[in-house]
Amino acid sequence: MNQRDRLISPPLNFSNENKVILSFEHAYAQRYNQIDSLIILVSDNCGTSWSRVFAMGPDGNGIFETAPKTDLEFIPTSADDWCGVGWGADCIQLDLSAWAGKANCRIAFEAFNKLGNNLYIDNVVVSRSGVGITQLHNKTVTVSPNPSNGIFYITTPYLNQQKAEVYSIDGRLLFSKDFNSNNLIINLSSYPAGIYTLKIIANQQNYQIKLIKK
Template sequence: TNVYGTNLNGNYADNTKSYLVSECFDLTTVTSPTLEFDMAFELEQDWDIVYIEYSIDQGVSWNLLGSATDANWYNSGLTSGENNTCYNCPGGQWTGFNSTMTHYTYDLSAFGSTTNFMYRFVFHSDQVVNEEGAIIDNPIISGSPLSTDSFIDETFKVYPNPSTGIFNLKTNSSQPISISVLDITGKEIFNKQNLNISDSTYKINLNNYYSGVYILNIQTSTTRTIKKLIVK
């Protein structure tokens, strides 16, 4: 099994700040989005830390995600310099020892209208004393596909649906359209811009993707239509 780690061969370095950065997610396509991952850590107590930040502007600015009062989240709420310790602490972080691989979750419903959500793990060590560090596995944003029943629009037809991987998109719209397909985690897997397919058919090829539910976004200059695609 592959994992992400501060150092897979020995202790981490002193005076280090490093990041594990996610891709960009569109959270408008799922309900109850939740950040999930597994982590174990051995860190110098109250001095070396791991925490998570988020961005909603494609990584231009970052903010701390959550607090120590949230369920199943940080084990420390120390702020920088509190009790003359943890000068790197932002006010919510993991520190100390938990060598058991533990499953963590954080409800992202507050960001449900965000189309450019990113997160990153931050590791920060001080100048002296080091331990084995942290390992992280299975990071994912989970959720349920957004119901599209209220978005039915006969201007756009998709068939066959379900399909084994090839979907035909037909429209009587004379406007150029842009289409994108997202998987259940909000990751964009297909994108085509400014297509002119009035009274013709465009093939969407998902043959290389797993069976499951995907979200098709169809955008014109004046409308947005969402349809559910099912790959058998």
């Protein structure tokens, strides 16, 4: 009850920027009538002090929730369970331009738990009007089919050394492979249905995409 957990970014350098935008995807369903909340804070001194820039919780009608109220533990199992797709809330985008021109910035996602339900955060992007500064994006990596029964065909724009990793929703590394072509097949047939995270490391960039196994 009243537990607070923080996910804090590494230091971010906005010293050469004049505009900074934070966007991310979230998934959440209210449990009973408990009011959990998400709080976002920003620091310009590497975490010594913080400024709150966002706070929101459920209202029962989908202002923050991405799935209907439930009495059960919430685990997103399809794309419709996430913001901006099915029932409920749109995805959140925040203007952090007040921190443009500053170095040693950090962003914190704080979950305030009132004995409610799980809150999921994914695909965090910090950008300048859509052009990435420090970002995880999937514009040049494709996955087909997705959702899939377990076999995913990955296409990347690179032919040099790359690495693919797949993580479970609780952060366990399930698959890791080095490859040097622009095609890769990932087999998750032996794993249960759910959402997994694919991470492609190439050309000093990270690409993250949700894999949905039916």
